Amino acid sequence: MPHLVTQVLEWMPFVLNGFGLNILMSLLAIVAGTAMGTFLGLGQISRLRLVGVPSRIATQLFRNAPWLVLLFYCIFLMPYQIRVAGQVIVLPSWLRATIGFSFPVAANFSEIVRGAVISVPSGQWEAAQALGYGRKATLFRIILPQCIARMIPPWMNLYALLLTATPLSVIVGVEEALGRTQAAVQAQSDSSVLIPMYLALLGMFFFYTWPINRLSLVLERRFRTK
Amino acid sequence: MFNLKGVALGICIALLGTAASAQSIECGSDTLCKVKAAGVLKIGTKDDYKPWSYRAADGSFKGMEVDIGNKIAEALGVKAEFVKVNSANRFEFLAQGQIDLMIASASDTAERRKIVAFVHPNYYSSGYTALLPKAVSATQWSQIAGQTLCAVQGAWYNKPAQEEFGVKVLAFAGTAETEAAMAQGRCVGLLEDDNQINVRLSDPKWADYQMPLPIQADTPWGMAVRQADQFAPFGYFVTGVLAEMHRSGALLDMEKANGIKNSAFLIKMHDALKDHIN
Amino acid sequence: MIASIEAFFRDLAAKGINLTIFYDAFDFDRFVTGLGNTLLLILFSAFFSILIGAAGASILTMSRGAKAALVGGYVALFRNTPLIVQMYFFYFAVGSIMPVGRNEIGLAQPLIGSFSWAVISLSLYSGAFNVETFRAGIGAVHSSYEEAALALGYSRRQAFFSVTAPLALRFSFASLANNLVDLTKATTVAYAVGVAELLYVSNQIWSDSLNTIEMMNVMLLIYLALTGAVVFIISRVESAMRLPGFGQGGGH
Numbered sequence: 001m002p003h004l005v006t007q008v009l010e011w012m013p014f015v016l017n018g019f020g021l022n023i024l025m026s027l028l029a030i031v032a033g034t035a036m037g038t039f040l041g042l043g044q045i046s047r048l049r050l051v052g053v054p055s056r057i058a059t060q061l062f063r064n065a066p067w068l069v070l071l072f073y074c075i076f077l078m079p080y081q082i083r084v085a086g087q088v089i090v091l092p093s094w095l096r097a098t099i100g101f102s103f104p105v106a107a108n109f110s111e112i113v114r115g116a117v118i119s120v121p122s123g124q125w126e127a128a129q130a131l132g133y134g135r136k137a138t139l140f141r142i143i144l145p146q147c148i149a150r151m152i153p154p155w156m157n158l159y160a161l162l163l164t165a166t167p168l169s170v171i172v173g174v175e176e177a178l179g180r181t182q183a184a185v186q187a188q189s190d191s192s193v194l195i196p197m198y199l200a201l202l203g204m205f206f207f208y209t210w211p212i213n214r215l216s217l218v219l220e221r222r223f224r225t226k
Numbered sequence: 227m228f229n230l231k232g233v234a235l236g237i238c239i240a241l242l243g244t245a246a247s248a249q250s251i252e253c254g255s256d257t258l259c260k261v262k263a264a265g266v267l268k269i270g271t272k273d274d275y276k277p278w279s280y281r282a283a284d285g286s287f288k289g290m291e292v293d294i295g296n297k298i299a300e301a302l303g304v305k306a307e308f309v310k311v312n313s314a315n316r317f318e319f320l321a322q323g324q325i326d327l328m329i330a331s332a333s334d335t336a337e338r339r340k341i342v343a344f345v346h347p348n349y350y351s352s353g354y355t356a357l358l359p360k361a362v363s364a365t366q367w368s369q370i371a372g373q374t375l376c377a378v379q380g381a382w383y384n385k386p387a388q389e390e391f392g393v394k395v396l397a398f399a400g401t402a403e404t405e406a407a408m409a410q411g412r413c414v415g416l417l418e419d420d421n422q423i424n425v426r427l428s429d430p431k432w433a434d435y436q437m438p439l440p441i442q443a444d445t446p447w448g449m450a451v452r453q454a455d456q457f458a459p460f461g462y463f464v465t466g467v468l469a470e471m472h473r474s475g476a477l478l479d480m481e482k483a484n485g486i487k488n489s490a491f492l493i494k495m496h497d498a499l500k501d502h503i504n
Numbered sequence: 505m506i507a508s509i510e511a512f513f514r515d516l517a518a519k520g521i522n523l524t525i526f527y528d529a530f531d532f533d534r535f536v537t538g539l540g541n542t543l544l545l546i547l548f549s550a551f552f553s554i555l556i557g558a559a560g561a562s563i564l565t566m567s568r569g570a571k572a573a574l575v576g577g578y579v580a581l582f583r584n585t586p587l588i589v590q591m592y593f594f595y596f597a598v599g600s601i602m603p604v605g606r607n608e609i610g611l612a613q614p615l616i617g618s619f620s621w622a623v624i625s626l627s628l629y630s631g632a633f634n635v636e637t638f639r640a641g642i643g644a645v646h647s648s649y650e651e652a653a654l655a656l657g658y659s660r661r662q663a664f665f666s667v668t669a670p671l672a673l674r675f676s677f678a679s680l681a682n683n684l685v686d687l688t689k690a691t692t693v694a695y696a697v698g699v700a701e702l703l704y705v706s707n708q709i710w711s712d713s714l715n716t717i718e719m720m721n722v723m724l725l726i727y728l729a730l731t732g733a734v735v736f737i738i739s740r741v742e743s744a745m746r747l748p749g750f751g752q753g754g755g756h
Contacts, residue, residue, distance in 0.1 A: 014285050080323045093324070173310065179310070183281045186276060187280045187283075191402055191409060
């Protein structure tokens with residue numbers, strides 16, 4: 001039994017390194033997805049049909065497509081290197097996977113934005129109109145600032161969902177924690193390490209994600225409107 | 227605010243640009259030239275196929291295929307950089323330029339030659355068969371029709387075994403999972419390369435197992451390069467190194483050094499290509 | 505398979521779009537099997553996850569102490585870890601310590617197969633999200649309803665099951681639809697434990713025929729259809745169960 005523990009510990013730096021990549025991918029994807037999602041969300045509630053309809057279609061499409069399929073598209077359809085102004089920029093797999101993750105994140109955040117804007121009482125819109133604010137000004141100066149607080153808990157939930165989805169990228173060959181755990185198990189050619197290694201992997205994700213979850217619950221209670 | 231953004235963007239592009247500035251326009255599409263200019267040969271290999279290709283705890287790649295790759299890079303005078311590939315992406319990675327050479331236990335089949343080019347002579351060969359417990363008395367494939375065998379997803383022989391012999395295949399991501407599944411009784415044996423089974427049987431852990439069924443479809447493995455590279459300097463270079471390794475017996479030595487019993491294919495190739503004087 | 509369809513797709517393959525599932529009998533069979541298994545996974549897991557969600561939310565609302573802590577712990581664990589790792593765990597770890605039966609010819613046979621473990625794992629994963637969903641639904645029911653019921657002589661339990669729960673269910677539909685859509689997409693993870701669902705068979709087909717992009721496109725279309733169907737079914741159920749005075753009519 002202690003032999004098993006030392007064996008597992010020996011491989012931990014290797015696996016933790018991979019976990020660092022999971023975290024990196026999740027951080028980049030949440031930033032990109034939030035930015036894109038804000039535009040999509042505002043686009044959904046736009047009065048203009050030209051903006052509203054494509055935004056709604058894009059949101060529904062990326063919300064309902066399996067994340068894995070989106071990953072595949074990004075890995076296979078995006079080139080490995082692109083030429084920009086004579087210089088070659090390399091796009092490694094993990095970066096393309098990150099871009100692949102940001103699409104469903106954007107779609108989910110778009111729904112969060114839309115839900116938050118809708119939940120603001122219509123009295124606010126009417127009052128702003130009475131005071132002479134245009135639609136755009138109302139949105140950006142009165143409605144959205146109120147929304148930000150109530151968007152934070154679902155946004156943190158989304159981040160947790162994203163992080164626990166990053167192991168999917170192992171299928172497209174990204175060297176993250178799950179792939180490294182599999183490689184480590186293979187190298188030891190001893191199926192009795194299967195359980196401890198996967199337990200360690202479970203632990204890694206849990207101890208990183210759970211505090212975020214608790215924080216989001218605390219924030220939700222603070223911002224709850226009854 | 228504007229200045230800061232512009233500066234940050236500029237730094238990013240500069241950093242990314244310098245990383246690949248070696249691949250400038252002078253080399254054109256000549257992979258050999260590009261590899262020498264970059265000083266690095268990117269080789270795609272698996273990392274879950276012990277002892278042909280697997281990992282050490284420090285993250286480095288080890289195994290027979292890794293040794294071959296190092297030898298080729300050494301001959302070229304560059305560093306070997308190994309990139310992990312799996313059956314879902316190995317050909318795409320090659321086509322996209324993420325790797326220049328693939329040494330990933332890929333069988334040289336007509337289907338695959340439509341997508342990539344295999345370098346000849348082939349560097350290895352194997353057929354498939356089943357690892358079964360000694361308690362099972364079957365000697366023909368027909369006797370295990372309808373039984374379930376565990377296999378690795380993406381292996382080329384999963385389909386033929388099902389189609390020709392009527393065995394049911396339960397496929398998992400890696401060999402550790404197949405072993406665990408067999409231990410739980412979810413399958414009666416493992417469907418694998420005969421060389422891999424040989425390696426297992428030399429380990430006392432597998433003393434209660436055997437390989438009684440006839441080996442099927444002996445198919446050579448090939449190193450893959452992009453189709454454009456096959457009849458270009460890079461392809462010819464790899465061909466040359468491979469032929470020399472067969473001739474000098476280096477491949478047989480590498481096989482032994484990785485704990486694999488010398489296979490019939492390598493012995494045959496060495497005999498065919500060896501020096502007629504020495 | 506109809507010969508003309510076969511011929512059409514063989515032509516298409518010659519032009520570069522290789523859809524072997526339409527002209528190769530073996531691939532067609534295993535693809536249909538995969539689709540069938542996916543549908544079964546979705547049906548069984550959805551059913552059990554809703555039950556688990558309802559039970560868990562009820563426990564969290566009605567009791568304090570050990571039971572509530574247990575449910576809270578379960579939800580925390582299953583929502584904060586990747587599904588694929590949970591599934592590996594159930595299948596390989598828990599599966600290895602379960603008692604083993606014997607089949608007709610005396611060979612060892614595990615009592616719980618891949619499919620069953622996949623359903624168990626998916627139900628528990630989705631169930632954890634449903635617990636949160638139903639709990640939010642219960643929280644959205646104004647306390648005046650419960651108070652009115654208590655004033656009329658209902659006990660706390662009766663008030664919960666007869667008054668609060670039905671209302672909470674109606675408030676939970678939107679979020680429940682979300683969770684079931686996620687569950688539909690999550691069934692792909694079962695490939696990792698050898699369940700022959702859609703991704704598993706597509707993986708095998710594209711490994712053999714090297715038509716990865718075509719199979720990915722087919723999978724995308726099928727999952728869009730499945731999630732669309734799930735959303736449609738939920739919205740029909742919602743309309744059928746709608747109570748007057750909520751949702752419509754008031755502030756839109």
